[in-house]
Structure formats: structure tokens, C-alpha cells
Amino acid sequence: MAFFCASILAFSLLLYLLLGLIANQPAQHLQGQSQVAQPIKLKVDARNAIVVDAKTGQVLGKKNSQQQIGIASQSKMLTAYGVLQEIKEKRFNWDTLVEITPQSDWSKKDNATFAHLEISAGQKLPVSELFAAMFTSSANDAALALADFAKDSHETQQHALERWAKQLKLTGSKWYNAAGQVNGDASDYEVKTAKADAENTASAEQLAILAYQDLQAYPGLRTFYEKRGLVYHPTANETKIKLTEAGKFDQEIKGKLQNPQNLTFEGLKTGSTPASGGALTGLVKDSRGREFITVVSGAGAYTDQVHRYQATIDVVNQVENQFDSVSFKAGQPLGTQQTIKNLNMKSGQQAVVLQSQRMYWLKKGQTKLGYYLPKSLSNHSQSKGTVVAEINPALKTEYLPTVAKKTRQLTLATADNQPLAHWWQKAHQWSAFWQK
Template sequence: MKRYKTKLIVAGVIVLIIGLIIGLSTNKKDVSKPTNVKHVTDKPINLSVDATSAVVIDAKTGQILGVKNADKQVPIASQTKMLTAYGVLQGIKSGKIKWTTKVPITSKSDLSDQDSHLFSHIAVKAGDKLSVKELYDVMFANSANDAAFALGEFMTPKGKTTQQALQMWAKSLHLTGSQWYNSAGQVNGDAFENQIKSASTTAANHATAKQLAMIAKADLELDPTLRKLSEKMTISYHLTASYVVTDKTDYWQLMTQTMPKLSNPNKLVIEGLKTGSTPESGAAFTGIIKDQNGHEFITVVNGAGDYMDEKTRFQATLDVVNEVLAKKQGHTFTSNQTIQKLNFQALKKTEVPVKLAETKTFWTNKKTQLKLSNLSVDTKLAKLNKNQKIGHISPALNAQYLSYTSKTDKQLTVKSGVKGTQANWFVRLWRNLF
């Protein structure tokens, strides 16, 4: 009987040890390491720009830095093409199309008989075929309406109208309350065969400044090369295999004709992105702007002057960023910066330096300190590679962000500063017990 009890005790101890080893080898839920850091509250400044609506956001985080009527629905004209681009980029991402896929030009997108000064278009006619990439490029670089009509029609799912496709893409971006009639941004009566018969001829696409910033941010995340595309001085496309047309871009006009006339004391760089011009929308521009410290902003100004004005919209864009820079300061947390050392009980070397895996800037009012808080790392990991992403940390900041900004955009990813291998079972058991 005593021998039987002894066996039971030994068996129980073995089971306990095995259980401890299994528990020590298993990754458990994240262990949060909050710090007692005072949080800072930041609000967007009220922009004084002479425009119907405007917004400035940090391009990386989505933090809203400046606003003017930023939730007001307004006519948006060719800024619509950013939503058409979003539909294209989703098609590329899903594998439904490739950049080299040929798009047929139908009568719906044949604007060859129209005055290109009134209705921007390229030299294509019904029956031509251009690649997705060529149409996408001229849609941005030259605001080509025929390219937008062609891509909108091509990306429309079978059984749906292009208007329904636009509404579907808008819904996926949570653009609540926005209105969409055609893929180029023309007033309904000027959309030619793309006109919606059931709608008024004066019907126009509408969105808010914040919503336009949301589309721009989504496009940039799906296609970071948009920055380079937007800065091209010329753009080319094939009418036939051997016949290439090359045109000057809107950016050429901006850099050679407009920028020299603008006041730009902070030497801001306009990297792109999309103008909008109709009598209904006035002069508008959704921009990617970079300051001399490398901070990147997405800006929107709507109704900044008459729709034919090629100066006011860009001056207004520079002005809103300058106003933000005058009233706010950026707190930049840099990749590879060590923020803390943590103990990983399952590793041979338990103390691991935790570093930032990315660089991000968060904004507050001037003369305000900003620290990091709420480090969250799984400290049960039994193996680490150097630079392995292991968790995240947040700025001690209560700020406003674009709607549906992801949690990761508001945080910083952290990584392991060293390589770590698992300690033997006895060491792990000993550490767990004592």
C-alpha cells in the first residue's frame, strides 16, 4: 500500500513538472506593462484659410491637426478620381487585375470630340486599348476624365452600375453620407454617356474634407509609389505598340508656372496628389505635403478660389500646413530607439532590450512634453530573433484621428533588440517556482 502511494506521488510530481514545462513553453496572452505617465490631450486647431472646408492630418498616423468645416459635405469634382483609384488598387491587391491588363476604351470613355480645356482627356478613342497602369497614371498626372471613365467602367462588377461600384468602394472606406454619380467627378449633366438619367443634371459627387483625406491615405497605403507618380513632369501612354504619346503633366504646370508665385517661407514640398475643378466645387486640392524635417501631411482644401484659379488652391494648401506648424510641435519617436528592458523568464538571457520598430510623429501644442505609455509584449516567448516584432507601445496622448483609423496607426510597433534562445527545462522550472 505504501509502495502504491509512493508511485502515485511520484507520478503526480512528474505530471506537475511536465505541466509546468508545457506551461513555460507555451505563449500566453500579451502581458501589458502600463506606466504611470500623464496623458496629454490634443485638439485640432481651427484653420483660418479662406476656403469652404479644409483639413490637415499626419499622413502616417491619421492624427487630425487642423480643421475648417471638415465634416461638411461639399462638391468634390476630380478629387473623385482618388476613389476610382481605390477601386483599381483593390483589384490589384486581390489579383483580379494586373497593372499590365488591357482596358478597352468604349464609347462611354471616348471624349475625343470634347474640348480638352473644358473636359480634360487624352488622345484615345473607342476601340483603343491601354493598360491599367497607363490609364491610372494619366488619371492622376493629367486628371484625364476619359481614363477615369474607362477604369470605373472596367472595375465595375458584373451586374452592377459604375455608380453602384463607387458607392461600394465608398462604403468599404466608411464614407458615410457621401454621394457618387460618376468615376471622373463631372457634374452629372457633363458626364456624357456616364450620366445618371434618374438624377438631376446638376447632381455632383459630394464628400467631406475628412473623407477625402481618408481616401488619399488609403490610396497611399495601397500604392506608396503615388508620391513619385505625382511628381512626374511628363507622362506617356501607348496608342499602339509602337506609337507612344508623351504629355506634360499637371505637376509640370505647378512647378514651372505656379510655385514661383507662391509664398513658401518654410520651404514645404508639394508631392502631389489630386486637384478638383468645377464651377460647383471651386478650386480644390488634396495634397501630400512634406516639411523640411521629413514630416508628411495629407491636406484638403475645397472651394479655395474660382475653379479656374491655379494659384489660390496651392497657396491655401501651404498656408494650412504653415498654420499647423506655427501652433503645434511634432514628437518623433525613432526606429531602433531602446525604450525599456524586459525579463523573459523562458530565455537563457532573460533581460531583453525592447526597441521601436518604426518611426512615427505625434503632435501636440507647443511646449508640451509627450512620453510613451502602455507597453504590451508577450514575455512568455521562448525564442526570439533579433529585430523580431514582439508587441506595441502607445504615446501618452488623447488626440483626434480620422474615422476608422486602425489601432496600429495610433501606436508604435516594438521589436527585440537581441536574439534569445530557450533556457533548459530545469532553469525554466526553477525560475517559475522561485
């Protein structure tokens, strides 16, 4: 008899646990309205273009964005990626001194043709100064020295670039040197197995990926266009100042642009070749503080500095004419949904809020965005602020391929501290749930 009773009790507990598990399965249902916000086809006087939300990676507009093109100095964004990865891995830091090698000493070259700093072999500069010089003054010697410093000792500079490109899945891109020089102009960095006219290539989308990854790793890039002069120190007792691209922009370009929406340029990198024409990978901010990564290539002649900036303004204006953003704020309930069923809690419900802010772009006139909400939660967390679910917005759109899934989702966290249910309370709540 005792054995029979024990068996019945064990079976009942097993059944309770099994059915409770079924009841707590994270089935989802659509809450609100689904939307479609596919990238628009950009109409711009440039052969290639793309516009991307700088923080989320949502693609908003594009034109021939998959075509491989010569990228010249924009190559320095891949060099920056390699440096940032090594800093992340703590192989060195921003203050680490980098020695200028005889190969990366370009001080004898014409500065108008091959931008460089006034530094010579044997001198040592911190990573931070060389990194800033790449972006603010397009210094070729800085890029070459940094790439040599960041690469593995057993590999060539070209192999390091190819390895970094492979990490980002920049399929089809080609890399010869860290400065973006045509192979025959790369001096000691010329790849002997390649033709003299070989050049680094990538697509507009791949350039946007590089800009996005660099910004994710180092948000300080946003401040580089605030620098009108680059200050660097070839020796401990020597200080030099070089006019930056932002300084040239203010002096020679800004006043010639038609910019009715007062868009602000924050960076990133120019680059031009005779074949590809004028090009710019830009970081642009609108009057509401929303940021865009833009790429335009084939925007006028490669010597035309104004056209590429005007094309950048034009593509952002096109996007903002057709899209508007909606935001979900951190710490707020998700619409009217303040609680979700959780049979592990004493109350049978879990109060939830958004853990972090998210922004999505919708076509003009669409002001509400739905999402796929779990019908129940199964976590045992009692602590406030614990992440309990990642949910998808009901949005059909496009993102850069390297954007993490979590970045595209809404994160739900517990809103308060809640006591766990005892097993008999769970049984009662499960019974009530099952009878519905």
C-alpha cells in the first residue's frame, strides 16, 4: 500500500512538472501592427550609395551597394578595425608607443600626393595619435605603422588585412596595403605578386560595415570632426599641428553646400581614385540627434571635394523624406503590457519593462510598431533588472549583415523584486492555467 501511494505521488509530481513545463513554453503572439520598411532606391548623382542608421545598422536606402569599387583611403577603416580588435584583446592600449619603421617612414614623399605626418624612422608615437591621424588627416604613414604594429609577427601586412576582412565576412573585397595606395605607389608595401595598378576594393555596403564596426568598438570617432587641427608629438619635446579634413571642410567645402536641414558632419573618411571618382564614408547627424552612416562613391571627379559631401546630404534628405523613427524607451512598460504570465512567481505574473532603448525606422505615416510577445515566462529570477526575454519587433526590414540579433530585438527585464511561488502555489496556478 505504501509503495502504491508513493508511486501515485511520484507520478503526480512528474505529471505536474511536465505539464507545468508545457504551460510555460515561450509561445509568442503578435501585439500591435506589423510594418514593412525596406530600403528605398536612392536617386543621387553618384554611382554607389548606401544610408544606414549608425546605432542600429538598419539599412534605409541604397544604390548599387553590392558592387566592388576602388576605395583608396577609406581602406584605413579596416586598419582601424584591426587596431581596435587588438586593443580589445589587450595586446596594447591607446598609450602604447609605436615605432616608425623605415618602411612606414614616408617623410620624403610629396605631402600633396601622399598625405603623411612629419615623422621619421625610429621616432615613437602613441597609438592614439597615429589612430587620430589616420582619420583626421588621412596620414598614410600612420596607417602603415599601425597595421605593422597590430598584425601578427609571422604575417605580412596584406595577410593581416585579409584576415581582418575575413572576420567581417567582407566577401569579394581585395586588400593590398593598409593605407589604400595603389599597389605600385605603396613603396616597400608593394605586393610583388600583384599588378602595379592593383588596388583595395570593397562595396558600399562593406564600407558601411567597417564604419559601423569601428563606431561600435570606439564611439570616440564621433568627435574627430570637432578637431580642426591634429596635434601630435614626434618626440617628447616636440609638438606639431596639422590641418585636419574637418578644418579643410570648414574652410573650403561647407559654405558651398546646399544643406536646408542643417545636417552635421561628424566624420568618417574620404577616399578617391580616378576610376571610382569622389567618395566619402560619412557619419552624419540630423537636428534631432539621429545619426547615419553614409557611403557615396562615383560622386563627381576624384578631385572634386564638394560633390561627395553634397551627395551625402542628398541621400540623407531622401531617407528622411520617406522614413521616420519610432522609439521604445528604457525603463518603460512595453505598451500596455505591464506583466506577463509566469507560474514560477507567487503572483503568477511577472512585471516587465524595457531594459534598453531601441529605435526603428518606419515609412512616413506609420507611427506604431507591433512586436511578438511571449504568452508566458518560465524564468525563476526574483531580482529587479534581470533580463527575461528578447523579443522581435513586427518589422520587415534590412540590417547590415554584421549587426547582432540582440541589437535588433527588444529586451525585457523584471520591473521589481518578486517572491517565488511554493510548489503547491505553482500546482494551483498550473491547474487554473490548464482549465482555461
